[in-house]
Amino acid sequence: MNNYDVIVVGAGLSGLIAAAAATAAGAKVMLAAKGAGTLTIGSGTIDLLGYDNAGRPVAAPAAALAALPADHPYGKLGLPAVQAAADFFLALCAAAGYPYCGTLAANRWLPTAAGTLKPACLVPATMDLAGTEDAAHVVVLAFAGLRDYRPEMVIEGLSRRPGFRGKHFSTAVVDAGFGPGRDATALDLARWLDSDAGRRECAEQLKKRLPPGCLVLLPPVLGTRPDYQAWRDLEAATGCRLVELAGIPPAVTGFRLRALFLAHLRRQGVAIHEQAPVTGAVVANGRCLAVVTGQPDRRREYRAGAFVIATGGFLGGGFESAPGAACESIFGLPLDVPADQLAWSEPRLLAARPQPFARFGLETDQDLRPIGADGRAALANVHFAGPNLAGYDYSCEKSGNGVALVSGYHAGTAAGEGRA
Numbered sequence: 359m360n361n362y363d364v365i366v367v368g369a370g371l372s373g374l375i376a377a378a379a380a381t382a383a384g385a386k387v388m389l390a391a392k393g394a395g396t397l398t399i400g401s402g403t404i405d406l407l408g409y410d411n412a413g414r415p416v417a418a419p420a421a422a423l424a425a426l427p428a429d430h431p432y433g434k435l436g437l438p439a440v441q442a443a444a445d446f447f448l449a450l451c452a453a454a455g456y457p458y459c460g461t462l463a464a465n466r467w468l469p470t471a472a473g474t475l476k477p478a479c480l481v482p483a484t485m486d487l488a489g490t491e492d493a494a495h496v497v498v499l500a501f502a503g504l505r506d507y508r509p510e511m512v513i514e515g516l517s518r519r520p521g522f523r524g525k526h527f528s529t530a531v532v533d534a535g536f537g538p539g540r541d542a543t544a545l546d547l548a549r550w551l552d553s554d555a556g557r558r559e560c561a562e563q564l565k566k567r568l569p570p571g572c573l574v575l576l577p578p579v580l581g582t583r584p585d586y587q588a589w590r591d592l593e594a595a596t597g598c599r600l601v602e603l604a605g606i607p608p609a610v611t612g613f614r615l616r617a618l619f620l621a622h623l624r625r626q627g628v629a630i631h632e633q634a635p636v637t638g639a640v641v642a643n644g645r646c647l648a649v650v651t652g653q654p655d656r657r658r659e660y661r662a663g664a665f666v667i668a669t670g671g672f673l674g675g676g677f678e679s680a681p682g683a684a685c686e687s688i689f690g691l692p693l694d695v696p697a698d699q700l701a702w703s704e705p706r707l708l709a710a711r712p713q714p715f716a717r718f719g720l721e722t723d724q725d726l727r728p729i730g731a732d733g734r735a736a737l738a739n740v741h742f743a744g745p746n747l748a749g750y751d752y753s754c755e756k757s758g759n760g761v762a763l764v765s766g767y768h769a770g771t772a773a774g775e776g777r778a
């Protein structure tokens with residue numbers, strides 16, 4: 359039996375930030391997770407709010423938050439809480455030597471590997487286009503054998519987008535030497551560029567193939583470590599600006615952010631239990647006493663004063679559903695869903711904004727504790743975060759990592775301060 363001040367369940371962005379916030383509040387923290395979460399398949403950018411409910415692009419997220427309904431997680435927590443979470447995140451990344459760019463005042467439009475532009479608020483410096491406006495020549499870089507990536511598609515799409523129209527586009531290919539017949543992933547290439555030899559070889563090839571002063575768009579492959587070393591070395595060697603494109607999984611930029619958080623949490627003394635599915639909880643008098651891992655033959659209880667459940671909703675494994683019903687997986691808390699399953703989704707899957715099922719989640723109080731039928735906290739010391747919360751469709755709004763950051767920070771702080 360172990361005793362902690364706070365136990366966080368889930369190691370996606372919500373859980374990682376919750377654990378960091380709880381330690382910052384002075385708590386002794388344990389983190390338990392069965393897997394890595396969606397951070398490693400998304401882009402690692404913090405998309406706070408890209409589109410409003412009518413589907414219009416949002417230029418200034420801070421201003422647009424005021425128009426969100428009160429039951430939206432941002433509406434519930436308010437702008438000061440959103441700003442506090444962003445400040446905490448930016449300070450943590452900067453202190454780790456991997457500063458992010460951006461403020462809540464303006465969205466940035468990032469070029470993607472599909473040749474589109476996507477809105478994001480806080481982004482790694484390697485994805486930031488700021489200062490490249492005057493580049494007349496854009497080289498879209500390819501890597502020999504890289505799967506699921508077509509530079510022609512990037513050029514075809516971007517050459518029609520604002521900021522890129524009228525520029526001259528070309529391609530160049532770098533060969534990492536993996537040999538014929540071997541497919542490479544972005545992660546393989548990032549590991550190659552982690553090494554001094556890989557960076558030297560890549561720089562030699564780039565120097566022969568890049569026109570001076572061009573803007574280079576490349577898949578997210580600039581090293582797995584959160585330190586910008588590969589980016590700085592290659593920019594210094596070529597004299598060109600290098601910008602990573604968003605959007606080819608596995609997302610190396612997400613890997614970097616996860617590595618940064620795990621290193622930070624280890625330094626803070628957080629006990630990290632990976633591959634540890636939480637299968638249940640011990641609850642008495644409206645309080646959680648412990649979470650349970652393992653099956654009956656290897657059952658373990660972990661006790662704490664407060665808990666953050668950041669298990670990712672339906673996609674992360676935090677919810678279970680049956681025809682006409684759904685519940686949260688650890689405590690069995692019911693979700694308010696229509697009994698008629700056909701009402702869960704709009705037949706026009708991509709056209710409808712937002713999708714009903716995407717907004718399903720737990721109703722909570724201001725401290726993100728689930729509320730029962732009487733409107734009061736059903737579990738006084740349990741706080742939820744991320745897609746476990748009701749009231750938003752992150753895919754439609756482009757708010758996934760934004761809500762994860764803000765709710766994870768708020769839940770971790772509330773748990774760490776023992777607000778119960």
Ligand SMILES: Cc1cc2nc3c(=O)[nH]c(=O)nc-3n(C[C@H](O)[C@H](O)[C@H](O)COP(=O)(O)OP(=O)(O)OC[C@H]3O[C@@H](n4cnc5c(N)ncnc54)[C@H](O)[C@@H]3O)c2cc1C
Nearest residue numbers: 368369370371372392393395396400636670674744758759
């Ligand atoms: C393909 C894809 C791309 C995306 N791209 C972006 C993007 O570019 N920008 C953006 O802002 N958002 C993006 N999102 C959305 C964003 O990733 C998520 O909304 C957000 O990161 C959710 O974080 P989370 O930590 O709450 O949940 P998750 O990342 O789902 O993590 C849940 C965690 O809980 C653990 N878990 C679940 N059940 C249990 C259990 N019983 N016991 C122990 N552990 C458990 C899981 O193993 C995991 O560690 C993307 C999502 C997807 C699916």
